[in-house]
Structures are given as C-alpha cells and as structure tokens.
Amino acid sequence: MKIKQEVKKKLNDKVLYTNLKNFASNYKVSRQNALTGLDFFKLRNDIYKSKDFSKEEIIALFEEFKQHVEKSGCTVLHAEDALTANKLITEICKKHNAEYIVKSKSMTSEEIKLNHYLEKQGLKPIETDLGEWILQIAGEHPSHMVMPAIHKTRQQVAKIFEKHTGEKINPDDIDKMVKIARKYLREYYFKAAVGITGANVAVASSGTIGIVTNEGNARLSSTVPPVHIVLVGYEKLVKNFSDAMKIIRLLPKSATGQNISTYVTWIKGSNPSFKSDTGNKHTYYIFLDNGRLSFFEHPFLKDALKCIRCGSCANVCPAYEMVGGHVFGDIYIGAIGLILTSMLHDEKKAKEILSLCIGCKACSFNCPAGIDLQSIISDLNVYMGKKYSVNPVKKFIYSAVMKNPAVFKTAMKTASFLQKPMLDETKENIKNIPYIPKEHNFRKLPSIKTKTFSELFTEKKFGEFKSSKKVFFYPGCAVEYFFPDMGVSMVEVLQKTGYQVDIPKAQVCCGLPAIHAGDGESGKKTILKNIKHMGNPDDYEAFLVLCPSCGMAIKEDFKKYTLDYIAEFKKSEKIGKKVMSFANFLKINNIRFQNEDDKKYTYHTPCHQGRGLGFVPEEFLKETFGENFIPLKDSDVCCGFGGSFSVDYPGISAGILDKKIENIINTKADCLLTDCPGCVMQIDGGLKQKGVNVKVKHLSEVLSNLKIQKK
Amino acid sequence: MTNTDTLLEKFIEKAKDVQTICIKTDKEAFKNILKEKNFAFVSLNTPFKSFNKECEFDESGIKDAIVNADFAIAETGTLVVDSTEEKIRLATTLAENLSLVIYASNMVAKLENIVSYMNDKNSADNAYIAFITGASRTADIERVLTIGVHGPVSLTCYIIEDL
Ligand code: SF4
Ligand code: SF4
Numbered sequence: 099m100k101i102k103q104e105v106k107k108k109l110n111d112k113v114l115y116t117n118l119k120n121f122a123s124n125y126k127v128s129r130q131n132a133l134t135g136l137d138f139f140k141l142r143n144d145i146y147k148s149k150d151f152s153k154e155e156i157i158a159l160f161e162e163f164k165q166h167v168e169k170s171g172c173t174v175l176h177a178e179d180a181l182t183a184n185k186l187i188t189e190i191c192k193k194h195n196a197e198y199i200v201k202s203k204s205m206t207s208e209e210i211k212l213n214h215y216l217e218k219q220g221l222k223p224i225e226t227d228l229g230e231w232i233l234q235i236a237g238e239h240p241s242h243m244v245m246p247a248i249h250k251t252r253q254q255v256a257k258i259f260e261k262h263t264g265e266k267i268n269p270d271d272i273d274k275m276v277k278i279a280r281k282y283l284r285e286y287y288f289k290a291a292v293g294i295t296g297a298n299v300a301v302a303s304s305g306t307i308g309i310v311t312n313e314g315n316a317r318l319s320s321t322v323p324p325v326h327i328v329l330v331g332y333e334k335l336v337k338n339f340s341d342a343m344k345i346i347r348l349l350p351k352s353a354t355g356q357n358i359s360t361y362v363t364w365i366k367g368s369n370p371s372f373k374s375d376t377g378n379k380h381t382y383y384i385f386l387d388n389g390r391l392s393f394f395e396h397p398f399l400k401d402a403l404k405c406i407r408c409g410s411c412a413n414v415c416p417a418y419e420m421v422g423g424h425v426f427g428d429i430y431i432g433a434i435g436l437i438l439t440s441m442l443h444d445e446k447k448a449k450e451i452l453s454l455c456i457g458c459k460a461c462s463f464n465c466p467a468g469i470d471l472q473s474i475i476s477d478l479n480v481y482m483g484k485k486y487s488v489n490p491v492k493k494f495i496y497s498a499v500m501k502n503p504a505v506f507k508t509a510m511k512t513a514s515f516l517q518k519p520m521l522d523e524t525k526e527n528i529k530n531i532p533y534i535p536k537e538h539n540f541r542k543l544p545s546i547k548t549k550t551f552s553e554l555f556t557e558k559k560f561g562e563f564k565s566s567k568k569v570f571f572y573p574g575c576a577v578e579y580f581f582p583d584m585g586v587s588m589v590e591v592l593q594k595t596g597y598q599v600d601i602p603k604a605q606v607c608c609g610l611p612a613i614h615a616g617d618g619e620s621g622k623k624t625i626l627k628n629i630k631h632m633g634n635p636d637d638y639e640a641f642l643v644l645c646p647s648c649g650m651a652i653k654e655d656f657k658k659y660t661l662d663y664i665a666e667f668k669k670s671e672k673i674g675k676k677v678m679s680f681a682n683f684l685k686i687n688n689i690r691f692q693n694e695d696d697k698k699y700t701y702h703t704p705c706h707q708g709r710g711l712g713f714v715p716e717e718f719l720k721e722t723f724g725e726n727f728i729p730l731k732d733s734d735v736c737c738g739f740g741g742s743f744s745v746d747y748p749g750i751s752a753g754i755l756d757k758k759i760e761n762i763i764n765t766k767a768d769c770l771l772t773d774c775p776g777c778v779m780q781i782d783g784g785l786k787q788k789g790v791n792v793k794v795k796h797l798s799e800v801l802s803n804l805k806i807q808k809k
Numbered sequence: 810m811t812n813t814d815t816l817l818e819k820f821i822e823k824a825k826d827v828q829t830i831c832i833k834t835d836k837e838a839f840k841n842i843l844k845e846k847n848f849a850f851v852s853l854n855t856p857f858k859s860f861n862k863e864c865e866f867d868e869s870g871i872k873d874a875i876v877n878a879d880f881a882i883a884e885t886g887t888l889v890v891d892s893t894e895e896k897i898r899l900a901t902t903l904a905e906n907l908s909l910v911i912y913a914s915n916m917v918a919k920l921e922n923i924v925s926y927m928n929d930k931n932s933a934d935n936a937y938i939a940f941i942t943g944a945s946r947t948a949d950i951e952r953v954l955t956i957g958v959h960g961p962v963s964l965t966c967y968i969i970e971d972l
Contacts (some may be wrong), residue, residue, distance in 0.1 A: 121952060170934035228958055229949035245949065252951050276947060276955045283959065286870045304931035314945035314960025317902045319936075321895075339927045343920040346940075356940050357823065358885040361960070364927065367935030370895040378935075 101425070101450045102747075109476035109749045112594065119418045119757070121248060123732070124248075125413045126802040128333050128355025138466075141348055146468030148341040149333075149404040153394035156625075158333040159302035159330060160385060166305025170367030172381040179388050180210035187212065187327055188219045188296070190382055196221060196291035202316035203227035203310070204296030205243055205407055206329050206386055209431050209442065212294075223294070224286045227316035228279050234364035235262045241423035243431050244409035246354045249422050293319035295642045297330040300343055303338040307383075308364040310359045317363055326365075328383045332390050332627055333403040345406050352408040389442050398477050402437045411461035412470055416736045418452050420753045425596040426454055426477050433461035433471035440478050449482040452746040454747070456740035456754075457614055458705040473629035473654075476613060482618025501628075502765035503604040510579045521545050527786065538745070540752035540782025544580045551582035552605055560589050562687040570638040571685070574648035576775035578605045582645050585773060588680055595689050600638070602631040604669040608648040611741050615657060615775070622659040626666060638643065640683050643711075644798055646774050647741075650710030652677045678709060679773055680798055681715035691722050691804040699723050699800075700767035702781060703734040715797070719771070722804070730770075731761045739780035755784045762792060771800060816883045816916040821968075821971060823886030827943030828956065830965040839910070839969055843875075845906075845972060848898040850874035853910060866899040874904035878911045878941075880967075884919050887942040888966060891930060899935055909941065913970045963969035 102276030108114060151159070162439040164174040177183035193197060201207065201223050213234070216223045227248035233239060235260045247255070259278060267275060275715035285292075295316050297307035307328055309316045320326050350356040371379040393399050412418045412432025427435025428443055428451065436455060440448035452475060461471040517528060527542040551573045555561065569592060570598050578587045589599045606628040613621035618632065635641070643649035656670035684690075701719055708714045714734070719727045738744060739756030758781060764771055769783075770792055772778060782794035821831045834842065843851070843860045845964030851862040876897050877890040883924055888909045892898040901907055907963045917923065918972060930936045958964060 227946045227949070232949065245952065247949055248952070250950075252953075255950050259937050270948050272953045273955055275950060276958055280958055284870070300929075306926065306927075306931045306936065307838065312945065313947050313958040314902060317898075317939070321898045321902055339931075340921060347920055354948070357826070358887055358940070360941070360943050360946055361825070362887075362933070362940035363938075364938040365921045366931050366933075366937070367936050369893060369898070369935045372895060521818070540824070556901070687956055690825060780845070 099355060101453070104422045104425050105421055105747060105749060108425050109753060110423075111249075113251050113254075114422045114595070115420075115753075117248055117251070118422060121245075122419050124269040125355055125410075125560050126360075126732075129351060132351035132355050132357050136387060140728055141344065142466050142468040142475040145344050145348060145406070145466060146335060146404055148344060151335075151394060153391055156332055156335060156391070156394055159337065160573070162302040163300055163305050164383075166525060167381070168385065171378070172368050172383065174383045175385065177384050177386050180386075181212050183329065183384055183388070184212060185309055187329070188216060188221065190327055191216070191221055191292050192219075194291050194380065195326070198284050198286055198290040199223045199294060200226050200290040200319045200323060201230075201244070201291045201294045202296070202311065203230050205430065206331050207294065208240065209388065210327070210329075210386065224240060224283070224290070226283050226286070226319055227313060228276065230257055231279060231283065232689055239424075239429075240638055241431065242409055242412055243407055243423075247786065249424070261665055263402065263428070267370075283570070287322040290323045292325040292327060293321075293323040294327045294329060295320050297328055297334055298349065299336050299780065300330055300334045300340045301337075301339055301342050302335055304366060306339075306364050308342055308346065308517055309363045309364070309365070310346065310361070312356075312360045317361055320363065322373070324371050325380045326382070327630065328381070329386065330383065331386050331396060333405070333492075336470070336616065345418070349406050349408050352410040352464070388624075391697050393441055396472055399437070399441055401469045402434065402441060402470055402474060405434050405438075406467050407464055407779075408656055410464055410466070413651045414460040414464045415456060416460065416738065416754045417456050417750055420750045421454070425451070425719040433475065437471065437474050440482075444511040445482075446486075447488055448478070450480060454750070456738070456743045456750075458736035458740070459709040460705070460734075463709050479616040480613060480618035480621070482656040483618060488574050489615070497590055498625070503606050506575075506607070507550070507605070510546055510550075517545055523533050527783070536749045539751070540748060540755065540787060541780060542786040543783055544779055546579050547582050549582060550603065550605070551578045554582050554586055555589070556588065560593070560599060563593050565596055567596055568598045568600065568638050569640045569642050570600050570633045571642045572602060572608075572632070572648060572652065573605065573644040574775075575605070576779070579645050581775045581778065581796065582622055584796040584798050587796075588642070588644060588798040591798065591802050591806070595687075600633050602633075604630075604631050606631060606705065609655060609659070610647055610651040611652075613659075613702065615742060618659075620703065621655070623658055625651075625659045626663065628668055629660070629666045631672075632673060635669060635676060640791060641673050641677040642680055642683055644680060644773070644775065644796060645713050646679055646704050646706040649677050649679060649778060651705040653711065679711050679713055679715075679771060680720055682711065682713040684801075685713075685718050690807040692807055693723050693726070693804055696726065698726050698766060699769050700728045700762065700765040701733060701769055701774040702729045702737060702777055703728055704772060704777045705734070705736050707773045708734050715773070728765045728767050730765055733755075737777050737780045739776045741776065744780065750779075751782075755780060759784055759788065763790060767799070768794060769795060771795055771797050773797050813913060813916060816918055817913055817968070819883040819918075820881050820886055820916055821879055822908060822913070823883065824943075825886070827886060827887060829943050831968060832965065833968045833970055835970055839967060842967070843963060846873070846875075848873050848875045850896075850904065852876045852897055852900065853893075856911075861950075863896065866903055867898070870903045870905060871900065872904070874900035874907070874908040875907065875908040875910065876901060878909040879915065879924060879970075881911045881916050882887065882918075883916055885942055887940045890939045890941055891936075892939050893930075893933075893935065893937045901939065901941070902960055904961050906963045906965070907941075907944070908965040908967060910967045910969065913968055915955065916967070918931075923952060951959075
C-alpha cells in the first residue's frame with residue numbers, strides 16, 4: 099500500500115517533526131490568547147448559520163453579486179470544472195497580451211492546478227506570497243493551507259534562494275531572505291499585465307470581495323497590473339457585510355492566532371488604473387463550480403462547503419502533526435483536506451487518506467465554521483467501505499464476531515487461553531508477541547483476563563443489591579475482557595452510595611470499531627442488537643460508561659444508525675440523553691472523595707470524554723486531590739490509541755504517544771488518571787515499554803480506594 | 810473615563826501589539842509634524858490639504874506616505890482607509906513607511922460598527938477599502954515573524970484628539 103510507505107518516509111523526516119511539533123504547541127497558545135473574552139462556540143455557530151445555503155440560495159447570491167459588479171463593467175463567468183476555469187483564465191491573459199502574471203495565494207488556484215496549465219500555454223505566473231514563491235521556485239506544492247512552506251527549514255530556504263538568485267545567502271538571516279524576496283518580486287508587479295487573486299468572502303449584497311493577507315502581496319497584485327482576475331469558489335459567497343465581518347473576526351484567530359490579519363482588502367468593481375488603456379481596471383470574476391454546486395444538496399457533505407479555509411483543522415490534528423500535509427491531505431490539507439479530496443478530487447486517493455484520521459474530534463471542536471469534520475470523515479469512511487469493500491479480516495471480525503455476543507465471548511476466551519505462554523510475571527501484560535513487526539512494539543499490550551466483567555458481576559453477587567436509585571452500566575468490550583477491575587471498582591463505589599447497578603443481559607460491542615473501519619452495515623446490526631440488551635431508559639437515572647468512546651457511540655451513533663427503526667430510535671434518543679461518564683455522575687450527585695495519600699496525580703483527558711461526552715473532571719480532581727493534582731500539558735490531545743488505528747499505523751500512534759509521555763514525565767506525577775480503558779491500554783503500555791515509573795489508572799480504580807463524602 | 814477614552818486606550822493597546830507606532834497629537838502640533846517630516850506623498854483632508862503632495866510611482870517604491878484613515882477599530886487595532894483613488898492605493902502599498910491619520914472621534918469598538926460605512930462606500934459602482942493593522946509581515950520561513958514583506962516596513966498612526 100503506497101500510503102504506508104509515504105507515512106514511513108514522513109515519520110523519518112526530523113525537520114518536519116520538529117517544525118510541526120513546535121508549531122502545534124505555539125499555535126494553541128496564540129489561538130487561546132486571540133480568543134480570550136470571546137464566546138467562540140457562539141461566534142462559530144453564527145458563521146455556520148450564516149453559511150447554511152441551499153443550491154438555489156447560493157445561485158441567487160451569485161446572481162445578486164454578478165448584477166452589482168456588471169454595473170461597473172466587470173465580467174462575471176461561471177466555470178463548471180477545473181479545465182474550463184483554466185481555459186477562461188488563459189483566454190483573458192492572452193487577450194490582454196500578458197507574459198507575466200502575478201498571483202496572490204489562492205487554494206482555489208491550487209485546486210485547478212492553474213500554474214501548471216498557464217505554464218503549458220507559455221505564460222509565466224509568479225506566486226507572490228513568500229511561502230508559495232519558495233515552493234514555486236523549488237518545484238513543490240504546499241503542505242499547509244495557510245503556511246504553505248511549514249515543512250522547510252531556513253537552511254533549505256536559503257539554498258533554494260541561492261540557486262534561484264545566484265546570491266550568497268546566510269541561512270540565519272531570515273530578515274535578509276525576506277528582503278531579497280521583496281526586492282525580487284517587486285519588479286514583477288510592474289512587469290505583469292494581469293494580477294490573479296482569490297477571495298476569502300464574496301459579499302452578494304454589494305458585489306464586493308474581501309481578501310485577507312499579511313504580506314500585502316494581494317494588494318499589490320490587485321492594484322498595479324491593469325487586469326484583475328478573481329478566482330473564487332461559489333461557497334465563498336455570503337449575504338452581506340455583517341456576515342462577512344463574522345468571518346473576518348474568527349478566520350485569522352483560528353488560522354494563525356492573530357487577532358486580525360494585517361490587511362483585509364475589500365474590492366468592488368472596476369477601480370481606476372493608470373496602466374489600463376481605459377483608465378479603469380479590467381476586472382474578471384471566475385466562479386468555480388468543479389462539483390461544489392451539487393454538494394449544496396448533499397445531506398452530510400454540504401457542511402464542508404461552510405469551510406472558511408483557516409487551515410486550523412490541520413493545526414490541531416495529532417495525525418497531521420506526525421506526517422504533514424503532503425500525506426495528510428491532497429490539494430486541500432488537514433481534516434477538510436480528507437473531505438474535499440473525496441468531494442472534488444480523486445475518490446480512490448481519498449479512501450486511502452481517510453484512514454489516517456484517528457477519530458479524536460479535535461478538528462470538529464476547533465473549526466471556526468462549526469463543521470463536525472470528524473463525523474463527516476466517519477460517514478465518508480462508511481461510504482468508502484460500502485463502495486470499495488472493507489479489509490476482509492476486519493469485515494469478518496465486525497460482522498461475524500463482534501456483533502454476536504456468544505461468538506465474541508468464545509473467541510476472547512480462546513484467546514485468553516492461547517496468550518498464556520506470552521504473559522509477563524504480573525499476568526497483566528503480554529510479554530512479547532512472536533512474529534509481529536518491530537514497529538508494533540512501542541507499548542506493552544494488556545492481557546485478556548480469565549474472568550470477564552460480567553462473570554465477576556455474577557460471582558460477586560452485585561445483582562442482588564436492590565435500591566430505588568438505579569443506574570445502568572454499559573461495560574463495553576474493553577472493560578468486559580481486558581479491564582474488568584475498572585467495572586468492579588465502579589460498581590462498588592456506586593453500591594456504597596446506595597445505587598443499584600444493572601448491566602446488559604449480554605455484552606455486545608458498541609459498534610464504533612466497525613463504523614470507524616467503514617463497515618457501516620455491521621455497525622448498524624451491532625447497534626440494533628445492543629439496544630435490545632439495554633435496560634428500559636425510564637427506569638434509570640443514568641446510563642454510565644467507563645469508556646467514553648462507547649459513550650459517544652451510544653449518544654451519537656445509536657440514533658444515527660437507527661433512523662429506519664422507530665422503536666429503537668426512540669429508545670436510543672432516551673438513552674442518549676442519559677449517557678455519561680462515571681465522574682460526571684459523581685459530580686452531578688455531589689458524591690465527593692477524600693484522599694489521604696501524598697502521591698501526585700495528573701489527568702489525561704480522553705478525546706471522547708471532553709469532546710464526545712462534554713465533561714472534563716478537572717475541577718472534581720482538584721477538589722479530591724487538592725495541591726497534589728498537577729495539570730497535564732495538552733491533556734486533551736489524543737494519546738494515539740484510536741482502536742485499530744494504532745494497529746494500522748503503529749508509527750503515527752507511537753509518535754503521538756511519545757509526546758504524551760514526554761508531557762506526563764514533565765508533571766513528575768506518581769500516577770496518571772484517565773477515563774478510558776483504551777487510553778489506559780495505550781499510555782500504560784507505552785510507559786511500561788519505556789520503563790517509566792508512573793502508574794496509570796482509570797479514575798474508577800482510584801476512587802474505589804478513597805473515603806466517600808456524600809455532600 | 811469617557812467611552813471614547815476607553816476606546817482610544819483599547820485601540821492603542823491592540824495597535825501596539827502589532828508594532829504600530831501610535832502618536833497622539835492635536836491639529837496645530839500635527840501641522841508642525843507635517844512640515845518637519847516632509848513626506849514624499851501626502852493626501853489629507855482639510856485642514857491639512859495645503860500639505861498635499863504627489864509623487865511618481867514605480868517599482869523602486871517611495872520613501873514614505875501619509876493619508877487619512879476614516880475609522881479606527883478598537884477591538885483589533887485596525888485602521889480603515891478608503892483607497893478607491895488609485896494614488897492612495899499605490900502610496901499605501903508601495904511606501905516603505907506608511908503613516909495614517911485618524912481623529913479620536915472616529916474610533917469604533919468593533920468590526921460590526923463598520924458595516925454601515927461599508928454599505929455606504931460599496932453602494933458606488935466601484936470601491937477599494939483597506940483594513941490595515943500594522944506593517945506588512947510574514948512568518949513563512951520557520952514561522953519567524955518578519956516585518957515588511959511586500960508592503961510597508963513600518964506603520965505610524967497619528968491620532969488627532971479633537972474632542
Ligand atoms: S474545515 Fe474548519 S478548521 Fe478546517 S480549514 Fe475549514 S474552517 Fe478551518
Ligand atoms: S478527528 Fe482527529 S485525527 Fe481525525 S482529522 Fe480530526 S483532528 Fe485529525
């Protein structure tokens with residue numbers, strides 16, 4: 099598989115690793131600063147709503163825009179596809195006898211591979227954005243939508259400049275390099291007969307475009323040459339200036355953590371131009387369809403058209419951070435890149451790169467346009483799975499084993515027997531697995547326990563404890579087979595505080611692994627079976643999970659996959675409202691604990707805890723452990739587990755885990771707490787493999803040893 | 810403190826974050842500044858019209874330029890410049906050092922406060938309005954912030970206290 103080789107190559111690229119790692123941590127800080135005092139979720143919801151158009155509405159906006167600018171003598175053209183757009187632009191350039199063309203950065207022009215086309219027609223397009231220019235003269239393409247040359251070091255840039263300009267360049271003098279670019283590019287603005295820009299917004303109510311830049315190159319490109327071509331996708335249209343301002347407020351904060359970009363340039367119609375034969379600019383607008391318009395009608399891909407191209411879904415993506423944009427995306431990069439590649443480019447390519455998403459939801463929470471990118475990626479995976487078929491081994495596991503409680507249990511029992519010779523002295527972990535490739539060896543795997551949680555539940559007669567206060571506990575596969583103690587601990591705490599705990603009659607997988615792997619059919623069947631074994635939602639105060647990924651599946655996917663089954667849908671809806679993590683339940687019910695040891699504790703927030711179930715127990719932990727609780731840097735960044743992801747891409751998983759471990763070591767804590775058996779598996783396995791002496795515990799395991807204080 | 814004072818403070822704070830040099834002045838003192846600085850390009854409204862001065866524009870650029878800003882936006886430290894006139898567009902993009910002049914009474918709090926101005930200006934057949942926040946900059950090489958790429962290498966804002 100080609101993608102695995104590319105991933106490997108990027109994982110060995112030290113420059114890329116350092117650049118992206120530094121960028122990710124600086125970015126988070128500056129973004130946070132830029133957003134201080136603002137209600138990010140409200141603002142992004144406003145953007146989402148203001149960009150929610152049907153196909154008819156977007157065409158009406160286009161007509162409105164067109165009418166306004168045609169009044170001042172501009173030409174507005176529709177380009178159905180990339181080739182048409184390229185041809186139209188070439189014709190305009192030739193008509194105005196252009197040799198040189200200055201361009202400011204435009205992802206849309208990357209989308210249609212404009213430079214390549216123009217060059218073939220004998221024209222000379224010059225990229226004027228510094229990053230784009232570096233790549234143009236190096237013959238490469240961008241690896242980030244906002245910082246195209248983020249994968250390059252100053253040394254590499256100095257070499258590229260030396261070769262191009264013939265001047266000797268000191269790689270440590272970045273200022274000088276920028277000055278060279280300034281001097282070198284300046285003359286082209288004057289030589290060029292045509293300037294091409296994109297647009298960040300196109301305001302229908304007046305026919306004005308808004309361009310956001312820092313360097314000032316778009317201003318020069320749209321001012322000096324006598325001809326201006328604006329290449330813009332239909333999705334950039336907004337109703338009016340109020341809506342446009344909302345985008346201008348959030349775009350730079352999300353993109354680079356700047357409060358606002360240096361220049362926001364608003365251009366309407368044909369402005370005066372001393373170089374033009376008529377005294378006024380020849381202005382052309384090319385509105386690009388290239389498949390967009392039809393997607394305004396699509397039930398779940400439509401949201402991708404709300405993207406304001408801030409690039410930040412790459413900035414927060416732990417998988418992007420490991421491999422960079424030349425692998426994680428195609429023309430468009432980051433989470434939105436995975437999606438747009440499916441919509442606008444090569445579907446086969448998209449299928450490959452979609453598998454690089456670990457499902458952490460960081461992008462969805464960060465997107466200033468309020469797009470739930472992870473959910474779209476998951477839906478696309480299911481679509482691709484249907485169309486191109488899922489890996490047959492996985493398919494067998496999801497359809498024949500995990501969906502079927504009896505078969506699954508037998509399989510796990512057999513495995514627990516077979517693993518015996520491979521266990522270490524504690525019996526908690528597997529010592530070594532013969533014949534597996536070295537790159538999988540970055541963590542110790544937990545053993546399958548000889549007794550399942552359900553068996554322990556019966557053995558300990560937990561079912562005999564009756565009370566009027568009832569909760570339902572869904573253990574999920576990880577607690578059932580690998581970590582039954584987590585479940586036992588939780589039941590003990592709950593019973594001590596007077597709660598009756600019921601569990602499913604049979605343990606069925608939550609369906610998430612199948613869905614994530616693109617096997618939607620098995621996911622659906624699993625979910626339907628699962629719902630049958632769940633208690634009646636009206637009887638319980640809460641549905642508790644110790645695995646937030648199961649919780650998120652119950653909350654979101656149960657409803658999504660039972661749309662055609664009325665009774666199941668109704669039950670899902672009710673359960674979904676009551677599903678929560680253990681800590682959340684404790685907090686709501688004022689159950690507190692007193693800790694007496696003087697060990698130091700820290701906490702890793704599982705992806706689907708904060709971003710799926712929407713609860714982070716930091717405050718609860720501070721109350722419980724006081725001074726001994728030490729916050730973990732980047733606590734909510736993924737640990738790299740992602741279920742089968744860590745098996746498919748062990749290199750990426752290990753790399754993400756390394757960063758987590760580094761942060762854990764820096765806290766100097768004795769024990770890392772978390773809320774997810776998957777995270778325990780990953781982090782504990784990694785720490786043990788590295789010989790780091792920090793205990794990893796599920797919150798439930800630690801709380802069951804503390805004194806309870808019911809407030 | 811009056812509302813305008815608070816806005817002014819906020820504007821100056823945000824402008825300084827992006828290395829804009831803010832200078833408070835009054836009409837008379839500002840006239841002296843204009844005399845002293847002898848800008849290469851001046852395009853100002855009354856009462857400073859007599860200082861207006863044009864120059865040649867080519868790829869070698871110009872040393873410095875000073876023009877009016879119509880509004881200042883406090884939340885972002887932004888100056889709003891109507892650059893529909895071509896020489897203003899050229900001067901503000903090609904000047905090494907750019908100076909903008911704003912009346913303290915033209916401070917607004919937020920981007921949204923500019924909407925009616927934008928509607929007004931854009932009701933004409935053509936318009937070119939620039940929001941300028943600091944000197945031109947890039948971070949395209951190793952994310953090192955570098956000031957002065959294609960546009961001005963410095964931005965000065967003269968605030969005329971007319972209240
Ligand atoms: S999808 Fe959202 S986060 Fe990603 S580039 Fe678009 S607006 Fe930014
Ligand atoms: S869900 Fe996580 S891994 Fe997937 S694209 Fe979004 S940020 Fe990246």
